[in-house]
Amino acid sequence: MAGLAAGSAGLTAVIGWGVHSRRQFLYGLGLAALGLVAGPRAWAQAAGAATHRVVAGDTLSRIAQRHGVTVAALKARNGLKSDRIIVGQVLIIPDGALLAKVIAATAGLKIERRRWRYVVAHHSGIEAGNAKAYDATHRRRGMENGLAYNFVIGNGRDSGEGEIEIGPRWLQQLNGGHVRNSHYNEHGIGICLVGNFETRRPSAKQLASFTALVDWLRDEAPLGVKPKFTAHRWVDRNHTVCPGRNFPFEEMKRRYG
Numbered sequence: 001m002a003g004l005a006a007g008s009a010g011l012t013a014v015i016g017w018g019v020h021s022r023r024q025f026l027y028g029l030g031l032a033a034l035g036l037v038a039g040p041r042a043w044a045q046a047a048g049a050a051t052h053r054v055v056a057g058d059t060l061s062r063i064a065q066r067h068g069v070t071v072a073a074l075k076a077r078n079g080l081k082s083d084r085i086i087v088g089q090v091l092i093i094p095d096g097a098l099l100a101k102v103i104a105a106t107a108g109l110k111i112e113r114r115r116w117r118y119v120v121a122h123h124s125g126i127e128a129g130n131a132k133a134y135d136a137t138h139r140r141r142g143m144e145n146g147l148a149y150n151f152v153i154g155n156g157r158d159s160g161e162g163e164i165e166i167g168p169r170w171l172q173q174l175n176g177g178h179v180r181n182s183h184y185n186e187h188g189i190g191i192c193l194v195g196n197f198e199t200r201r202p203s204a205k206q207l208a209s210f211t212a213l214v215d216w217l218r219d220e221a222p223l224g225v226k227p228k229f230t231a232h233r234w235v236d237r238n239h240t241v242c243p244g245r246n247f248p249f250e251e252m253k254r255r256y257g
C-alpha cells in the first residue's frame, strides 16, 4: 500500500481509536500526510503490537511458535491467504496471550508421535476451583500423578475467565486419569472447563479458549496426528453427564466433524 491509499488507512485507524480533540485529529492527519501512519503495519506499531521482520529461513510456523501464537492467528492478523512469506516482510504478531504458555511449554516436550488421538471435553461440575485445587482433590482421591486433566480452562473465579492452565500430566506426558476407559486416558487429551454445565452454558470466553486450544492441538501442535473431538459422556457411556447438558455438543460436532 502506498500514497493516498496508505494515508487513508492510517487516518481511518487514528479516527478508530477515538479522536477527542481537534488537535488529535490534526495530529492524525499530519502523521498520515507524512506517511508515518501507513496501513496495518504502522497501525500495529502505533498501537503497541509486536512485529516480526521476515529473515531468510523463516517459516510461518517457526515465527508463530517463537511468538507463542498460532499459524492461523498469524495469517488472519496479516490477511495472508497462503503460507508464503518473503524476506523483509513485516508481520504483525497477534495478541497471543491465550495460548502462548501452552505453545511455549509444549515446544519443549518430547511427544510420542500419533499418541494423542482424542481431545476429551469435561466440565468440573462445580464453579469453584482451578488446576491447583483439582490437583489437590485428585491427589486426595489417591491419584499419585495429581490433576487428572491435561488442561483446565478457568471461569474467572479461581483462575482467569478463559485462562488455560497446563496440568503436570501434559508437561510430563503421562496418561490422563480423566475417564474410566483406559484407552482414552492413554490417548486422550483431557480438557476441563471450570463450571457446572448442567446448570449453565460455558461462557463465551471459555468456549473461545476451548476452541482455540482444540484448533491448535488438531492443526498445529506437534502430535503427528489430528486428534478427534469427543466428550466424557460419550467415552464413559451411562456413567456421567459430563460435560453437562448445556455444553454445545452440536456446535463442536459441526466444527470438528
Ligand SMILES: [Zn+2]
Binding pocket: 121, 122, 123, 178, 232, 240, 242, 243
Ligand atoms: Zn468428565
